[in-house]
Amino acid sequence: MAIIADLLVQGGQMLLVLLLAPLLTGYLRKVRARLLRRRGPPLFQPYRDLLRLIRKEVVVADGASWLFRAAPYLIFAAIWVAASLVPTFAIDLIFSWSADLIAIVALLGSARFFLALAGLDVGTSFGGIGASREMMIAPLAEPAMIMIVFTLSLLARSTQLSFVVAFMSGPDVGLRISVALSLVALIMVALAENARMPVDNPATHLELTMVHEAMVLEYSGRHLAMIEFAASLKLLLYVSLISAIFLPWGMAVAGQGIEAYVIGLAVYLAKLVLAGFMLAVFETSIAKMRVFRVSEFLGTALMLGLLGTLLLFVSRNL
Amino acid sequence: MTGLEFDVAHVLAGGLVLVSFMLLYQDRMYPLISVFALQAVVLSLSVAWQAFVQNAPHLFITASIALGFKAIVIPVALHRIVHRLGIHRMVEPVVGLGPTMLFGIGLVALSIGVMLPVTAQANSLAREDLAFSLAVILLGLLMMVSRHNAVSQVIGFMSLENGLILAASGAKGMPLVVEISVAFSILIAFIVIGIFLFRIRERFDTVDLQALQRFRGGQR
Numbered sequence: 001m002a003i004i005a006d007l008l009v010q011g012g013q014m015l016l017v018l019l020l021a022p023l024l025t026g027y028l029r030k031v032r033a034r035l036l037r038r039r040g041p042p043l044f045q046p047y048r049d050l051l052r053l054i055r056k057e058v059v060v061a062d063g064a065s066w067l068f069r070a071a072p073y074l075i076f077a078a079i080w081v082a083a084s085l086v087p088t089f090a091i092d093l094i095f096s097w098s099a100d101l102i103a104i105v106a107l108l109g110s111a112r113f114f115l116a117l118a119g120l121d122v123g124t125s126f127g128g129i130g131a132s133r134e135m136m137i138a139p140l141a142e143p144a145m146i147m148i149v150f151t152l153s154l155l156a157r158s159t160q161l162s163f164v165v166a167f168m169s170g171p172d173v174g175l176r177i178s179v180a181l182s183l184v185a186l187i188m189v190a191l192a193e194n195a196r197m198p199v200d201n202p203a204t205h206l207e208l209t210m211v212h213e214a215m216v217l218e219y220s221g222r223h224l225a226m227i228e229f230a231a232s233l234k235l236l237l238y239v240s241l242i243s244a245i246f247l248p249w250g251m252a253v254a255g256q257g258i259e260a261y262v263i264g265l266a267v268y269l270a271k272l273v274l275a276g277f278m279l280a281v282f283e284t285s286i287a288k289m290r291v292f293r294v295s296e297f298l299g300t301a302l303m304l305g306l307l308g309t310l311l312l313f314v315s316r317n318l
Numbered sequence: 319m320t321g322l323e324f325d326v327a328h329v330l331a332g333g334l335v336l337v338s339f340m341l342l343y344q345d346r347m348y349p350l351i352s353v354f355a356l357q358a359v360v361l362s363l364s365v366a367w368q369a370f371v372q373n374a375p376h377l378f379i380t381a382s383i384a385l386g387f388k389a390i391v392i393p394v395a396l397h398r399i400v401h402r403l404g405i406h407r408m409v410e411p412v413v414g415l416g417p418t419m420l421f422g423i424g425l426v427a428l429s430i431g432v433m434l435p436v437t438a439q440a441n442s443l444a445r446e447d448l449a450f451s452l453a454v455i456l457l458g459l460l461m462m463v464s465r466h467n468a469v470s471q472v473i474g475f476m477s478l479e480n481g482l483i484l485a486a487s488g489a490k491g492m493p494l495v496v497e498i499s500v501a502f503s504i505l506i507a508f509i510v511i512g513i514f515l516f517r518i519r520e521r522f523d524t525v526d527l528q529a530l531q532r533f534r535g536g537q538r
Binding site for chain 2: 300303
C-alpha cells in the first residue's frame with residue numbers, strides 16, 4: 001500500500017510539472033506585458049496555443065529525414081524526465097535515487113543535441129545558423145553547469161538532488177561564498193539555456209540574432225507543439241532547480257502525510273510566482289546583447305563556477 | 319572559533335578575490351575606479367570583522383584607514399586624474415580577456431596550493447586569509463602586467479597592496495606602527511605616481527606605456 005502511495009506522489013509530481021509549465025510561460029508573458037503597460041495575452045493562452053498546434057496539420061520539408069520527425073518527441077521526453085526528477089514540492093520521493101544532478105545535465109545535453117541536429121537536418125540557412133549558435137553556447141554553458149554541480153556536490157557530499165536539497169535546508173550549510181557564486185552562475189546558465197533575454201529573445205520569430213527560434217523555424221503542427229512544450233518545461237525545470245537548491249524551505253519530506261504535501265505545494269507555487277516575477281522584471285529592464293558577447297557572458301558564469309569550486313577547497317581543507 | 323565567525327570571514331575574504339577578478343575584467347576607466355573602491359570597502363569590512371573576531375581594537379584603525387584612503391581619497395583623486403588626462407571615455411583594449419581570466423584562476427589555485435600546506439600549524443582563519451591574500455596579490459600583479467594604460471597599472475598596484483593588508487590583518491601581533499607606515503607609504507607612492515603620470519603624458523602625449531618601449535636600450 002505504501003509503495004502505491006509513493007508511486008502516486010511521484011506520478012503526481014510528473015503530472016504537476018506538465019500542467020504547470022505552460023502556466024509559468026503564460027504568467028511570465030503576462031507580467032512582461034503588464035510591465036510594458038500592455039494588457040498581454042490571458043494566463044492560459046499557452047495551453048490554447050498548444051491545443052491548437054496539436055490539432056493542426058503537420059508540414060514537413062521535402063529534404064527532412066526521419067530524424068526531423070523523431071526529434072521533437074525525443075526532446076520532449078528527455079526534458080520531461082529531467083523536469084520530473086527535480087524536487088518540486090517534496091524530497092525523497094520514490095525515484096529520487098535517480099535524480100542525479102549529472103544525469104539531469106546529461107538529459108538536457110542530449111535534448112540540445114537532438115534539437116541542433118533537427119535544425120541542421122532540413123538544410124535551410126536559418127536552421128544551420130541556429131544550430132551553430134546553439135553549439136557556440138553549449139560548450140561554455142555545460143562546463144559552467146558541471147562546475148556548479150561540482151560545487152554543490154562537494155558541499156553536500158552527494159550528487160543526488162534530494163541529498164543536496166536536504167543538506168541546503170539543514171543547519172550545516174553555513175554562510176559560504178561558494179554557494180553565492182554558484183547561485184549567480186546557475187542563474188546565468190539558466191538564462192542562456194532557456195534562450196531568455198540577454199542571450200536570446202523568446203518573443204521574436206524573425207530576427208537575425210535569434211538562436212532557439214531559428215532552429216525550430218521549420219517545425220509545424222504537433223511537432224512544434226512538442227518543442228514549445230519542451231521549452232516551457234525546461235524553463236520550469238530551471239526555476240524549480242534554482243528554488244529547490246537555493247530556497248529549499250517548506251519542502252515536504254516523503255511520507256509526512258497529506259498536510260505536508262499541501263504546504264509544500266503552496267510554498268512551491270509561491271516560489272514559482274516570485275521567480276517568474278523577478279525574471280520578468282529582469283527581462284524588461286535589460287537589453288539583448290550581441291551574439292558574440294554571449295561567450296563572454298557564459299565565460300563569466302564558467303569562471304564563477306570554477307572560482308566557487310576553488311574557494312570551497314580552501315574551506316574544506318582547513 | 320565558531321562556525322559563523324569563520325563563515326563571515328570566509329565570505330569577505332572570498333569576496334575580495336572575486337572583486338579582484340572584476341578588476342581584471344573591467345575595461346572602462348570610471349567603472350574600474352568604482353570597482354577598486356568597492357574592493358577597498360570589502361577589504362575594510364574584512365579587516366573590521368577580523369578586529370571583532372580577534373578582539374584586536376587596533377585593527378579597527380587599519381580598517382578605517384583602508385576605508386578612508388582607499389575607498390574615498392584615492393578613487394576621487396584617480397577620478398580627477400583620469401578626467402584631467404582626458405581618458406575617461408576610453409575603452410582600454412585588454413589583452414586576451416579569456417586567457418587572462420584563466421591565468422587568474424590558475425594563480426588562485428596556485429596560491430591556495432602553496433599557502434595551505436606551508437601554514438599547517440596556524441589557525442584556520444589565518445591560513446585562509448594568507449591563501450586569499452596571496453591570490454589577491456598575484457591577481458594585482460597580473461593586472462599590472464596585462465594592461466597598457468598607466469592608470470590601470472596604478473590600480474593593479476593598489477589592489478596588490480589590498481592583498482598585503484588582508485595578509486597583515488590575519489596574522490596576529492602585527493604592530494599598528496607598521497600598518498600606518500605602510501598606508502602612508504602607499505599614499506606617498508600614489509602621489510609620486512600621479513606626478514609621473516602627468517610627466518609621461520606631457521612627454522609622450524599618451525599614458526599608454528607601450529610608447530615607452532622604444533626608449534629601451536637596444537641590444538648590441
